Amino acid sequence: MTSQHASEDGIRFVLNGKAVSFAGRPDTTALDVIRNHFGLKGTKEGCAEGDCGACTVLLRRDGAARQAANACIMTAAQLDGVELTTVEGLKRDGVMTPLQEAMASNGSSQCGFCTPGIVMSLTGLIENTPQPEEEAIHDALAGNLCRCTGYKPIVEAARTAAAAGLEPAMAADLPDWHSEVSSDGSVLHQPATLDELTALRAAHPDAVILAGGTDLGVARADYHSDWDRIVSTRRTRELRAIDETADAWTFGAAVTWGEILEAVREDYPSWATLIRRFGSTQIRAMGTVGGNIGTASPIGDGPPALIALGATITLASQARGSRSLPLEDFFLDYRKTELKSDEVIVSVTVPRPKPGEAFRVYKLSKRYDQDISTVCGAFWLAMEDGKVTACRFAYGGMAAIPKRARASEDKLLGQPLDVSAQAEAVAALSEDFAPLSDWRGSADYRMRTAGALVQRLARDLAGETVEVMAL
Ligand SMILES: Cc1cc2nc3c(=O)[nH]c(=O)nc-3n(C[C@H](O)[C@H](O)[C@H](O)COP(=O)(O)OP(=O)(O)OC[C@H]3O[C@@H](n4cnc5c(N)ncnc54)[C@H](O)[C@@H]3O)c2cc1C
Ligand code: FES
Ligand code: FES
Structure with a gap:
C-alpha cells in the first residue's frame, strides 16, 4: 500500500x-x-x-x-x-506456539534475558524455512547471544518445533x-x-x-x-529493484544483503558463503548494499568482493543526472568517496560468471559469525590453457580503503598458478599494501594472512579442500 x-x-x-x-x-x-x-x-x-x-x-x-x-x-x-x-504477540488464541512450548519444556532458558530474542529469531527462521537444515538453525542463532543456558537445548527446541510445524501468522x-x-x-x-x-x-x-x-x-x-x-531510501522504487540479465545483476542501493544472498547463491557460491557471515540474519534483513558502500569502511565486507567481481556503481543527482564508475574508483581515502553532497548511490552492477572464470572470497575475523573482517581477500581470475589471462584481487583491512592488489595481480598474468608464481604474487603484496596494526590484528598478521589467502586460493582452485573458517 x-x-x-x-x-x-x-x-x-x-x-x-x-x-x-x-x-x-x-x-x-x-x-x-x-x-x-x-x-x-x-x-x-x-x-x-x-x-x-x-x-x-x-x-x-x-x-x-x-x-x-x-x-x-x-x-x-x-x-x-x-x-x-x-x-x-506470538501466542495464538492465548496458546503458546510449539516453539515457545519446546523452549519451556526443554530447559532452553535459564535467566531468560536472551529468551524472547531467541524465540523471535527462531520463529522467523521456521516461518521462512519450515524444515530448516541444522546449518540454518545455527545461522538463525548467529545474532543471538546466551550467556547461561548453552546453545544445545536451544537448538534442540528449534528442531522439535520445526518437526511440530509452525503455521505462519496471518499477514x-x-x-x-x-x-x-x-x-x-x-x-x-x-x-x-x-x-x-x-x-x-x-x-x-x-x-x-x-x-x-x-x-x-x-x-x-x-x-x-x-x-x-x-x-x-526504503520506499524508493529504483533503489529497491533487482535486475537480472544474462550478463549482469543490478542491485538497487536499498536491496538488502539477505536479498542479494538469495540472488547470487548459484552464480557465486563463494560470495554466498561470505554473505552468510555478514552480520547475522537480523543484520542481513535490514542492512543494504548501498549502506555498506556508503559507510566506506576499510573493513566492510561488500566492497572487496564487488571490486574483484568488476562491479560498477551508479550515482545520481538532481542537477547532473546519473553517472557510473568502477566501484574501485569510488573509494578515495579513509571514509572519503566520490559521492558528492547532492548525490545518492542508485545501484551496483555485478557481471555474471563466464566460462573459464573463477571467483573466491575469504573473510578472516576473530569470531566466525557476527564479526567484521580483520582481513578480507577477494579474487577473480580468467584462465586459459592453465594460465591466468586476467585477474582482479581486492582486499579489505589492508589499507585506508578497500583496494586492488595490482602489483600482486601483475605477477600472475600469463603465468600458471604454480608455487613460484604464487610466491611472487605474495611478495608483491608489500608493494600494494602497508597495513596498520589495531586491536583486530597487527600489520604483520595482516600481511601474512593476505599472502596466505593467495595460497589458499591456489589450493582451492586446484580442488584441495580448504576449510573456510575464522583464524
Ligand atoms: C551487529 C552488526 C554486524 C555487522 N556485520 C557486518 C559484517 O559482517 N560485514 C560488514 O561489512 N558490515 C557489517 N555491519 C555493518 C552494516 O550492517 C553494513 O555496513 C550494512 O550493509 C549497512 O547498510 P545499511 O542499509 O544498514 O546502512 P545505513 O546504516 O542505513 O547507512 C550507512 C551509510 O550509508 C549511507 N547511505 C545509505 N544508502 C545510501 C544511498 N543510497 N546513497 C548515499 N548514501 C547512502 C548512509 O547515509 C550512511 O552514511 C554490521 C553491523 C552491525 C550492527
Ligand atoms: S540490544 Fe543487543 S542486539 Fe539489540
Ligand atoms: S538464558 Fe540467560 S542469557 Fe540466555
Missing part, C-alpha cells in the same frame, strides 16, 4: 495485530517505542548495537514474510507502514506509508522515486540518508546524535 501524503497522526504501523500510531520523533529507536511508549517489556535491551539479539522482533514489510530484526538499531522511521511483532493488512512524517523537530521523508530522492538530497544536503540503519543506528547510539531530517 502506498501514500503520497504527509501523515497527520504520526507513524502508523501494525503492532501485534493491532493498528497503532506513534506521534513521537521519527528518530526515536524502535526499542524505545516498543518498551517505553507501548509498555511491551518482553523485548530486551542488551548491547544496544545489534550484536546480542536480545531486542529481536519480527518485521513484515511490503507483504513479504516476517523477518527477524534488531529493534535497538532500528528507528521509528522504519516502522511506518509495516507490521511489527514482539514476543508478546495483517499493512497501513499506508507516508511521504512525510514529522514530530517534535524531526522530519522523515520517504521518496517513492529516484527523482523525488535526488530532489530531497539537493534541498537538504545535511539530511541523514537512511537505508537499513545498521551502521547509522550504531553510530547514533554511540554518539547520541539526533536526526532532525531523515530521508529514507
